[in-house]
Amino acid sequence: MVDVLVIGGGPVGLFMAALLLQQGVSVRILEQRTDAEPHSRAIGIHPPSLDALQGIGVSPDLVGEGVPIRRGLAVGGGRMLAEMSFAGVSDSFPFVLSLPQARTAAILEDRVRQLDPAALHRGVRVTKLNDDGCQVTVDAAAGGGEVRYTAAFAVAADGVRSTIRPQLGVPVRAKDYPDRYLMGDFADTTGYGPDAALFLESEGIVESFPLPGNLRRWVLRLAASGTGGDARWLGQQIRERTGIDVDPASNSMLSSFGVRSRLAGRMITGRTVLIGDAAHEISPIGGQGMNLGWLDAAALAPVVLASLHGAHVGTALRTFERGRMAAAARAARQSEINMALGRPLPAGPWSVRNRALAAAASVHAVNGFVARRFTMR
Known part of the structure; x- marks a missing residue:
């Protein structure tokens, strides 16, 4: 029995776990892949995410390895059309940081291991999740056998091919481009x-x-x-x-x-919460997907902590869900604008x-x- 199970050990799941671990919460991260993902599709880390990631102390490491993009240029027909400066978007991080996702995930994993070397369980494939109203029980295949985990809460950060979302019966609004x-x-x-x-x-x-x-x-x-x-x-x-x-x-x-978008009809089912791409997949154009997941985690962590300390958090969870679903819908609309501009x-x-x-x-x-x-x- 642990406090929180995080299903999915990508950048969003690792960040969620680190936020809780540094507050003394017992966490297990269940990751299906046996090794870290070497490929990097996502590269952009936006200022709000760097502010959030600073909460676990990794932003200096990320900035130290990445390239701060302080300016964007629009070019057409061989001439400069426009210049956009990011100087005014943030006092702390006035840029978009370019860093391959593989390095971002490695830095987050190092932070998790500093907080609890036993937190990340690789090679664990979740097969069943059950919520009895008091705790969540997860059955999984690992190392050729079966293993069971129980926790007060489960956070599903298992990506666009989430196995938890269909188990919870969460409807999805889908659009293909x-x-x-x-x-x-x-x-x-x-x-x-x-x-x-x-x-x-x-x-x-x-x-x-x-x-x-x-x-x-x-x-x-x-x-x-x-x-x-x-x-x-x-x-x-x-x-x-x-x-x-x-x-x-x-x-x-x-x-x-x-390109496609998938917006879950809800993020909360009982004691299980969907975050990141498990809750909202949007176009990679604009680089918002991974950042949305981090901001989900940052908004969810204090609610989970309050609940573990005995508070009634029904209203807070509903507020979290409304706010993050609205943010995902805005990001989806922005990605549509970005795509239209480039057709x-x-x-x-x-x-x-x-x-x-x-x-x-x-x-x-x-x-x-x-x-x-x-x-x-």
Whole structure:
């Protein structure tokens, strides 16, 4: 019997566990994978998340390894359209931090192990969850056998393919989008340094973000019927749309992805709470998904602590659920705007859109508003 079971040992589950462990709560993290995930789709850490992560003392380590992006540039047709500064979005972290998810997760796992070396259980696949109103019992397969855990609360942070969500009978509002993207990491030869660049071209957007180690991530919006190609093909597309050469031989990651949204009808079922992608999957464009999960955890932790200390938290849990579901819906709408901005356009509408964007960005108040929205402020 422990206080809290966290199901899922990704960045969100690890953060949730660390928040509770440092308050003396007994926690077990049940993670199906036997080894840490080596691939990194998510790279952006927004200022509100860095504020929250500072609560477990890891923000200095993250900032020390990552690239602070203090400015975003919009480029179209070979000319600068707009510049957006993040200087005013936060007093403590006036930037978006670029750091591969694998390193972020490793830093969070190190913090968990500092707090309790026995907290993380890898190779544990949850098969059944039962809530009798007083405690949660979880049956799992591990090491060729069966194991049972019990806890006062369970927090499901087991991602977009959550096995807990269907067990709880939680309905999901699903939407699939036609957009597809191909992304890859290459040696940075652009001269943009720590700046992000969005190339708003008529064939579709190309996004470019700095990474540690003098690397740069490129994200290409594919044509409606496109399936992408290898690193050489991606390099050719980048050059055709932006005029920038990348070296295919320097490619270290290549991945294509489609876009969908999944918003759970509720986050709380009895003594089990869904957070992160288990509760809300949104488009990766804009980099909000992992950040939403961290902010879920930061909002949930004090409610769980209060309950473990004997408080009645029914109202607090409902307030948490309403607030976080509203935040997920806002993020989903923002991601739709981001995707719409990057879709292909005929030459005439493309030119009108870019001129309108440049005019709007020249207005200080509009520029600041967009910067706050982009950084989840």
